[in-house]
Amino acid sequence: MERxxxxxxxSRALDIIAMVSLKKGGLGVTEIANQMDINKSSVYxxxxxxxxxGYIEQDIETGRYKLGYAFLTISSQLLESIDLRTEAKPYLQxxxxxxxxxxxxxxxxxxxxxxxxxxxxxxxxxxxxxxGKRAPMHCTSVGKAILANLPKAEAIDILERKGMPRHxxxxxxDLDQFLExxxxxxxxxxxxxxxxxxxxxxxxxxxxxxxxxNVYASVSISGTTERMTKERLNILKTRIIEIGSxxxxxxxxxx
Numbered sequence: 555m556e557r558x559x560x561x562x563x564x565s566r567a568l569d570i571i572a573m574v575s576l577k578k579g580g581l582g583v584t585e586i587a588n589q590m591d592i593n594k595s596s597v598y599x600x601x602x603x604x605x606x607x608g609y610i611e612q613d614i615e616t617g618r619y620k621l622g623y624a625f626l627t628i629s630s631q632l633l634e635s636i637d638l639r640t641e642a643k644p645y646l647q648x649x650x651x652x653x654x655x656x657x658x659x660x661x662x663x664x665x666x667x668x669x670x671x672x673x674x675x676x677x678x679x680x681x682x683x684x685x686g687k688r689a690p691m692h693c694t695s696v697g698k699a700i701l702a703n704l705p706k707a708e709a710i711d712i713l714e715r716k717g718m719p720r721h722x723x724x725x726x727x728d729l730d731q732f733l734e735x736x737x738x739x740x741x742x743x744x745x746x747x748x749x750x751x752x753x754x755x756x757x758x759x760x761x762x763x764x765x766x767x768n769v770y771a772s773v774s775i776s777g778t779t780e781r782m783t784k785e786r787l788n789i790l791k792t793r794i795i796e797i798g799s800x801x802x803x804x805x806x807x808x809x
Contacts, residue, residue: 566590567600571621574610580618638771639671641804642762645797646773650675653790655777658683658759660696662771665712667697670771681755681776689751692718692732693725695759696772698745699798702736703761703769709736724749743795745772746787749779756782758790760798765806773798 569590574581583601587594601619604610608624639659646657650673659671666688683689691697692713701709710733718727726732739745747757759774775782775790782790799809 563600566592566596567604570597570600571604571609574619575621577620580613580616580620582616582618586619638762638801638805642671642771642773642801645801646671646673649673649773649775649793649797652793653775653777655775655781656681656683658696658757658774658776660689660700660772660774662691662700662769663688665691665716667691667694667700667772675777682752683776690716690719690721692716693721693747693750694774695745695747695757695776696774698736698739698747699759699761699772699774700769702739702745703763706733709733721751722749722753726750742791743798744791747774747776754779756787758782758787758794760794761802762798762805763802763807767807770805771801773801 570586573586573589583594583597586601587597590597601610601612605612605619605622608622610619611622612619638661642659646659649657654676656675657671657673658669660667660669662668667690669683669685669687669689672683672685689697691701701712704712710729713729713732718725718729718732720727726735743760745759747755747759749756751757755776756779757774757776759772761769762771762773764770773794775794802809
């Protein structure tokens with residue numbers, strides 16, 4: 555088979571896969587041939603090849619063709635190969651360049667957040683955070699962003715099990731008040747840490763979701779309260795939500 559014909563065959567096979575994927579009940583050979591304006595024998599040969607490799611399967615009762623389970627195997631392998639830090643790094647650098655502030659990426663683990671990436675920015679800022687360190691969820695913006703998107707019973711279990719110790723005068727330590735805060739976070743799409751973890755430090759964070767739609771991590775911008783004014787936070791909230799969504803989409807999340 556000549557190279558031109560090989561490319562055409564691959565192109566047609568991919569077109570057929572795309573068409574079949576859009577029809578829950580599958581498609582017949584005649585329907586595919588009519589939509590693609592090619593003869594039925596060509597369509598049948600392509601389908602037979604795809605069936606042999608498991609990418610397409612034929613319904614015995616209707617004779618129609620549907621997507622095969624081989625795609626599940628491939629998609630699972632792809633999702634397992636996705637590395638959060640690698641996928642997120644360009645967006646974290648973008649935030650750092652835009653804000654000149656400290657940028658954090660954390661994951662949720664055993665009722666705490668774990669810092670897996672930290673970009674220092676260009677502004678002077680001393681923070682306790684470092685890659686590999688764990689932090690509580692109730693007084694950090696990254697923690698709140700994750701807690702707000704967990705099932706409520708799970709969030710309450712974490713808060714009761716880990717406690718809500720006071721880190722500063724601004725730390726919310728009342729469970730009912732904090733649950734109201736989480737409702738607001740979930741509704742607005744971002745979380746704030748208004749000097750609740752460290753004196754003089756204000757942070758804003760957004761959740762990151764995985765391919766299953768579960769909250770998986772979060773990303774934040776941290777700066778001095780003097781720089782992170784209400785006016786600036788109002789501007790940054792749109793950007794942090796956008797970055798969280800972009801990273802989520804890289805992990806296979808569909809809103």
